[in-house]
Amino acid sequence: MAWFKRQSGDLEPSAEKKIRTEGLWVKCENCRQIIWKKDLEENLNVCPKCGKHFRIDARTRLANLFDNGEYERFSDNLASTDPLKFADLKPYSERLHKAQEETGLTDAVINARGKLNGRPVIVSAMEYGFIGGSMGCVVGEVITRAIERALASREPLIIVSASGGARMMEGVLSLMQLAKISAALARLDEARVPYISVLTDPTTGGVTASFAMLGDLNIAEPGALIGFAGPRVIEQTIRQKLPPGFQRSEFLLEHGMLDAVVHRKELKGYISRALDFMTSAVSHQSSAVS
Numbered sequence: 001m002a003w004f005k006r007q008s009g010d011l012e013p014s015a016e017k018k019i020r021t022e023g024l025w026v027k028c029e030n031c032r033q034i035i036w037k038k039d040l041e042e043n044l045n046v047c048p049k050c051g052k053h054f055r056i057d058a059r060t061r062l063a064n065l066f067d068n069g070e071y072e073r074f075s076d077n078l079a080s081t082d083p084l085k086f087a088d089l090k091p092y093s094e095r096l097h098k099a100q101e102e103t104g105l106t107d108a109v110i111n112a113r114g115k116l117n118g119r120p121v122i123v124s125a126m127e128y129g130f131i132g133g134s135m136g137c138v139v140g141e142v143i144t145r146a147i148e149r150a151l152a153s154r155e156p157l158i159i160v161s162a163s164g165g166a167r168m169m170e171g172v173l174s175l176m177q178l179a180k181i182s183a184a185l186a187r188l189d190e191a192r193v194p195y196i197s198v199l200t201d202p203t204t205g206g207v208t209a210s211f212a213m214l215g216d217l218n219i220a221e222p223g224a225l226i227g228f229a230g231p232r233v234i235e236q237t238i239r240q241k242l243p244p245g246f247q248r249s250e251f252l253l254e255h256g257m258l259d260a261v262v263h264r265k266e267l268k269g270y271i272s273r274a275l276d277f278m279t280s281a282v283s284h285q286s287s288a289v290s
C-alpha cells in the first residue's frame, strides 16, 4: 500500500508520538503535513492526506461503532485494590489515581451494550490512555463480564484492543487474566456466539497473547503495531535487523496472523456484514440440527 510507505527519511523512533491535543492544528507524524484538527476529527481521526490512523480513546471508539453513538455502559464500577502494594518510581496507587482523574474511568476498559446497524451487540473497548491500556485484574474481570453477558444474551461480542500488555504492577495476577479471559471465550465459542476481535494501535504483550488473537475473526486497523514483544526487544535478542513493516497490520495480514485489515471508515460496515454472515450460519446450523 503506497500511501503507508514513508516517503522521506527515517523517523526517529524515540520521537514524541503523542497527538497534540491543544490548538487548532495537528501535525501528522507519518506524512508531516499540518492538518486542521476539525478536519481530522471529521475524518474519524484518520489523516486526510496520507490515511494514517491516529489513536482514539475508548469513548470515541464506542461512539463510532454504535448507532447514533448511543450505548449503555455496564461493569464500570470496578477499581484495582493494588494487591501487591507495588511501587516503582512512584507508588502504583498514585498512578491509578492519576489515570482515573485523567480519563474519568476506573480502569483501562469500557463495557458497552447497544446497537450496531440495528443489531444488539456487546463491545469492550480498551483505553490506551489509562496506564497504556495495560491489563490487570480489573481489565480481566470487566472483559470476562462482557463475555459472560454475551453468553447469557447470545449477543455478538466485539473487543477493541489498545494495550501495551499485562500490567506489571499487578505481577502474576495480571498474567492470570490471560487464562481467565481465554477460558471464558472458550465457553462463548462452545455456545456459538460470535466474537470479533479488533486490534488497534498498539496491541502488544499479554493482550495479543490471549483474547486479541482468539476472535472468530481477527481484524486490525491499518498500520497498527501488533506483536508480543516490541521490535526493539526482538532485535536486541536475535541481533538481527527486522524487515520493514514488521509487526504492522499489513505485514501480519500477509503472513496469515490476521483475517483482514480494515480502514476505520469501513469498520462498522465490515463488522456488521461479518455478523450477518456468522449469525445466519449459526441459525442455519441449529435449524439443521433440530
Ligand SMILES: [Zn+2]
Residues within 6 Å of the ligand: 028, 029, 030, 031, 032, 033, 047, 048, 049, 050, 051, 052
Ligand atoms: Zn498524514
